Amino acid sequence: MNALAARRRHPAAIAILLLLGLALVGAAYSLLAPKPAQAAAPSAAAAATAEDAALGRQLFLANCATCHGLSAEGTKSGPTLIGVGAASVDFQVGTGRMPLAGPNVQAPRIEQVKYTEEQIAALAAYVASLAPGPAIPEGKEVTGETGNVALGGEIYRVNCAMCHNFAGSGGALTRGKYAPSLYGVEGKYVYEAMLTGPQSMPVFNDTNITPEGKASVIAYLNATMNQPNVGGMNLGNLGPVSEGMFIWIFGLLLMIACAFWLGQKAA
Amino acid sequence: MSDQVSPSSGSASGAGTVSLDTAHQHGTGGLPAVFENPGLPPHVHRAADDDPVAAKRAERQVAALFVLSILGTVGFIVSYFTIDYTKSVFIPFIGLTNLLNVMLGVTLGISLLGIGFGVVHWAKTIMSDEEIAEDRHELRSTDADRQSVGVVLAASGESAQLARRPMIKATAGAALGLFALPLTVQLAGSMGNPTKALDELKATIWDVPAGGEPIRLVRDPELTPIKASDVTIGSVFHVMPATLMELREHNLEQGHAEYHGVLEAKAKAAVVLMRLNPSEFKDDALGRKAREWGFEGIVAYSKICTHVGCPVGLYEQQTHHLLCPCHQSTFDVTRDCEVIFGPAKRALPQLKITVDDEGYLVAPQGFAEPVGPSYWERLK
Numbered sequence: 239m240n241a242l243a244a245r246r247r248h249p250a251a252i253a254i255l256l257l258l259g260l261a262l263v264g265a266a267y268s269l270l271a272p273k274p275a276q277a278a279a280p281s282a283a284a285a286a287t288a289e290d291a292a293l294g295r296q297l298f299l300a301n302c303a304t305c306h307g308l309s310a311e312g313t314k315s316g317p318t319l320i321g322v323g324a325a326s327v328d329f330q331v332g333t334g335r336m337p338l339a340g341p342n343v344q345a346p347r348i349e350q351v352k353y354t355e356e357q358i359a360a361l362a363a364y365v366a367s368l369a370p371g372p373a374i375p376e377g378k379e380v381t382g383e384t385g386n387v388a389l390g391g392e393i394y395r396v397n398c399a400m401c402h403n404f405a406g407s408g409g410a411l412t413r414g415k416y417a418p419s420l421y422g423v424e425g426k427y428v429y430e431a432m433l434t435g436p437q438s439m440p441v442f443n444d445t446n447i448t449p450e451g452k453a454s455v456i457a458y459l460n461a462t463m464n465q466p467n468v469g470g471m472n473l474g475n476l477g478p479v480s481e482g483m484f485i486w487i488f489g490l491l492l493m494i495a496c497a498f499w500l501g502q503k504a505a
Numbered sequence: 506m507s508d509q510v511s512p513s514s515g516s517a518s519g520a521g522t523v524s525l526d527t528a529h530q531h532g533t534g535g536l537p538a539v540f541e542n543p544g545l546p547p548h549v550h551r552a553a554d555d556d557p558v559a560a561k562r563a564e565r566q567v568a569a570l571f572v573l574s575i576l577g578t579v580g581f582i583v584s585y586f587t588i589d590y591t592k593s594v595f596i597p598f599i600g601l602t603n604l605l606n607v608m609l610g611v612t613l614g615i616s617l618l619g620i621g622f623g624v625v626h627w628a629k630t631i632m633s634d635e636e637i638a639e640d641r642h643e644l645r646s647t648d649a650d651r652q653s654v655g656v657v658l659a660a661s662g663e664s665a666q667l668a669r670r671p672m673i674k675a676t677a678g679a680a681l682g683l684f685a686l687p688l689t690v691q692l693a694g695s696m697g698n699p700t701k702a703l704d705e706l707k708a709t710i711w712d713v714p715a716g717g718e719p720i721r722l723v724r725d726p727e728l729t730p731i732k733a734s735d736v737t738i739g740s741v742f743h744v745m746p747a748t749l750m751e752l753r754e755h756n757l758e759q760g761h762a763e764y765h766g767v768l769e770a771k772a773k774a775a776v777v778l779m780r781l782n783p784s785e786f787k788d789d790a791l792g793r794k795a796r797e798w799g800f801e802g803i804v805a806y807s808k809i810c811t812h813v814g815c816p817v818g819l820y821e822q823q824t825h826h827l828l829c830p831c832h833q834s835t836f837d838v839t840r841d842c843e844v845i846f847g848p849a850k851r852a853l854p855q856l857k858i859t860v861d862d863e864g865y866l867v868a869p870q871g872f873a874e875p876v877g878p879s880y881w882e883r884l885k
Binding site for chain 2: 446
C-alpha cells in the first residue's frame with residue numbers, strides 16, 4: 239500500500255488510472271451487452287396423440303404438479319393450466335421459463351431448456367387434452383415469411399413498442415417486472431406469446447391482430463434484428479439512457495483527460 | 506510540491522511543521538496580521554529549451570502528429586471514393602456495421618485529432634515559454650477617462666443632430682419599439698384562438714352531436730370495427746374512433762390534404778380497450794362505475810396520460826395496472842384507472858361503451874371530462 243501511495247503522483251499515474259477505468263468499463267460492457275441472436279434448432283412439432291398425453295401427464299405429475307396442482311387446477315403458487323392450450327405450454331417450457339427455478343416477480347427466459355422437444359410436445363398434448371385452448375401455431379406465419387415488414391412495423395409500434403421498446407430491446411414494467419428483449423427469439427415463440435399473453439403481457443388473439451398481422455410483426459422483428467447498425471454501436475438500442483450514460487462516462491472522461499493534458503507543463 | 510509534508514516521511518520535515526501522522530498539537534493561537542507574499546515560483550525550463558536533442562525529438566513528434574492527420578485525410582478521401590455505401594462488416598463490440606460510415610468517422614477523427622494534438626504539443630514543447638506576471642488593478646476607470654467618454658458621447662449626439670431633429674428621434678424610437686410586435690404576434694398566435702382554444706382542448710372526435718349516431722370503436726392502425734366477442738379476457742386493443750375515417754373523407758371532399766388535422770385529432774382520441782373478468786373490478790363506487798360504463802368487463806380509457814400526455818399503453822394483464830412509460834404513473838383499471846403511483850394527479854377519463862345491433866362496440870357519447878394533461882382553466 240505504501241509503495242502505491244508513494245507513486246500516486248507519478249506523471250503516468252493519471253494515464254494508467256484512465257486506461258484501467260476504460261478497460262474495466264469495456265470489460266463490464268462486453269459481459270453485460272446483449273448477445274447476438276442464436277438460431278434455435280427447428281422444432282419437429284410432433285402431432286399430439288393419446289400416448290403423448292399419457293407421457294405428458296407423467297411428466298406433469300413429476301415436475302409441475304407442485305405448483306399447478308395435481309390435476310392442473312392451480313394452487314396458491316401457480317395458476318390453473320386448464321384451457322391455456324398447447325401454445326402456452328410450448329412457449330413457457332420451450333423458452334425455459336418453466337419450470338420456474340424459484341419464486342420471483344417474473345419467470346425469466348433461460349437458454350438451457352430443461353426438456354427435450356418430445357417431452358415438451360407431450361406436456362403440451364396433456365395440457366391441451368384438459369380443455370380446448372390455443373394450439374401450437376404452425377405454417378408460414380410463424381416464421382414471418384409471408385409477412386409485410388412495413389405493415390408489421392405499424393402494428394408493432396401501436397401494440398408492442400410501448401413495452402418491448404422501439405427496437406425490441408425490452409423495457410421495465412412496474413415493481414421489478416419487465417417486458418423481455420425480443421432479440422434472438424424464434425418467430426414461433428413470438429407468435430405463441432401474442433396468442434396466449436404470458437405473465438404480464440396481454441392477449442393479442444387472432445381477432446385483434448390477424449394471423450397475417452402477426453406474421454408481419456414477426457417479419458418486422460426479423461428485419462429489425464438483422465439490419466446492420468448504420469450509425470455504429472447501438473448500445474443495446476435502449477435510447478437516451480444508454481446513450482447518455484456512454485457520453486457521460488466516456489465522453490466526459492476523454493474531455494477531462496484532454497483538459498488535464500492541456501494544463502500540464504511540458505517536461 | 507515534492508518538499509511538502511508527506512505522511513510517510515514525517516521526520517524529514519523541518520521543525521515547527523506538523524506532520525499528518527503525528528498527534529494534534531496546540532498552536533499558539535491566532536493568525537498573523539498579514540500573510541507574507543510567497544511570490545511567484547521560479548521559472549523552470551523545459552527539456553526542449555536547453556537540450557537540442559530534446560528539441561529535435563519534440564519537433565519530430567509534432568511533425569509525426571501532423572503526418573498522422575495527413576494520413577487520416579487521405580484515408581477519408583480514399584474511403585469516400587472506394588467503399589460501397591451498402592457494404593457492412595462485422596466489428597468486435599459493435600456488431601454488423603456500415604463500413605463506409607465507420608471509415609469516414611475514424612479517418613476524419615484521426616485527421617482532426619492529429620492537427621489538434623500536433624498544435625498543442627508544438628505549443629507546449631517548442632513555442633515560446635515566456636512567463637508574464639500581471640498585477641491586479643482597480644476595476645473603476647480613472648475620473649479623466651470617465652469624463653472623456655461623456656464628452657465623446659455628447660459630441661456624437663450633437664453631430665448626429667439628435668436634439669435638433671425631433672422627427673428622426675421619434676420615428677427611430679417608434680420603429681425600434683414596433684419591431685417587438687412581429688415576435689409577440691407569432692408567439693401569441695401560436696397559442697391558438699383565445700376564444701376557441703378552451704373548447705378545442707375539451708373536444709375530441711369521440712364527441713357525439715345531439716341526436717347523432719354512436720361512434721364505432723375501430724382498431725389502430727387497421728381502422729376495422731371491433732366486435733365485443735373479439736375481445737377475450739386479458740386482451741388489450743388500441744382503439745381509434747370511426748370518425749377518424751370520416752375526417753379524412755371530409756378533408757378530401759373539402760379539397761384539403763387527406764391528413765389535414767388527422768394527427769391532432771388522433772393525439773386526443775387514442776383509447777386503450779381491455780377486457781377483465783367482471784368479478785375482478787373492485788366492489789366500491791369507483792370499481793362499479795368502471796364496470797357500468799363498460800360492457801361485460803370490456804372497458805375503454807383515454808390513452809393520454811393526465812400528467813403530461815404520453816400514451817399510457819403498458820397494460821399488465823395480471824395486475825390490471827396501466828403504466829405510463831414516461832414518468833411511471835400507474836393507473837388501476839379495477840378502480841376506474843385511479844392513480845396508484847407516479848406524478849399523474851387525475852384518473853384516466855373513461856369512455857362509456859356499449860354494443861350496437863350487429864354486436865360491434867360503440868361509444869354513445871364522448872369523454873365526460875377533458876382528456877390529457879391538466880391545464881389552467883380545466884373544468885371538472
